[in-house]
Amino acid sequence: MAETSPKSRMRGPARKALITEAALEIFASKGYHATSLGEIAKAAGVARTVLYDHFPSKRVLLLAVMQEQNTALVEYVGARITGAGPPRERMRSTIDAYFSFAQSRPAARKLLFDRANEDDPEITTVRQGIREARTRAVTALLGNDIRTTVGRDPHEPIAEAMVEFLITGLDGVAQWWERHPDMPRSALVEGAMRILWTGLGNAE
Numbered sequence: 001m002a003e004t005s006p007k008s009r010m011r012g013p014a015r016k017a018l019i020t021e022a023a024l025e026i027f028a029s030k031g032y033h034a035t036s037l038g039e040i041a042k043a044a045g046v047a048r049t050v051l052y053d054h055f056p057s058k059r060v061l062l063l064a065v066m067q068e069q070n071t072a073l074v075e076y077v078g079a080r081i082t083g084a085g086p087p088r089e090r091m092r093s094t095i096d097a098y099f100s101f102a103q104s105r106p107a108a109r110k111l112l113f114d115r116a117n118e119d120d121p122e123i124t125t126v127r128q129g130i131r132e133a134r135t136r137a138v139t140a141l142l143g144n145d146i147r148t149t150v151g152r153d154p155h156e157p158i159a160e161a162m163v164e165f166l167i168t169g170l171d172g173v174a175q176w177w178e179r180h181p182d183m184p185r186s187a188l189v190e191g192a193m194r195i196l197w198t199g200l201g202n203a204e
Helices: 012-030 036-044 048-054 058-081 087-104 107-114 121-141 143-151 157-179 185-197
Strands: none
Touching: 012 036, 012 048, 012 058, 036 048, 036 058, 048 058, 048 185, 058 087, 058 107, 058 157, 087 107, 087 157, 087 185, 121 143, 121 157, 143 157, 143 185, 157 185
């Protein structure tokens, strides 16, 4: 009897991970409408029927990938926000963490922030929900710093608005960086740090 191939012995979670990683790259590169489940299955090295075992539709797959990557982003950056050290150094570390994520996971950054033209009401609603959940999560992580450094209650709506400003501002820099890849990450961190820290009322 012929030996079973390693791919056929692969467990469900491993196959699912292959599918979501392939979907991330293709959705980010081509967009929702131009992507087919067939090409995702091919890129993942699985049969289309296997893909359907995990995701019943392209919409469900896209939403799962967005949720997965948003969780990864919040955890990646959140570890720096809540790390050791004074607020200034944690701010620098947090900025660097976002640029590091953008550099190491460009497809994830693009899918979460750039790809928003799906023209699908359910996807639009979920995408907006992910964005608001991300802002709330980062606001909660920054709660002590907002209270002690900025002097505002982190539960005030203005706190979330300022965190939204922080996130979209850093992502704007990350988009600029894609067009100017020769710029060192350290220079971007320093530039963003000067503006954001000064904006928090610390001019030094």
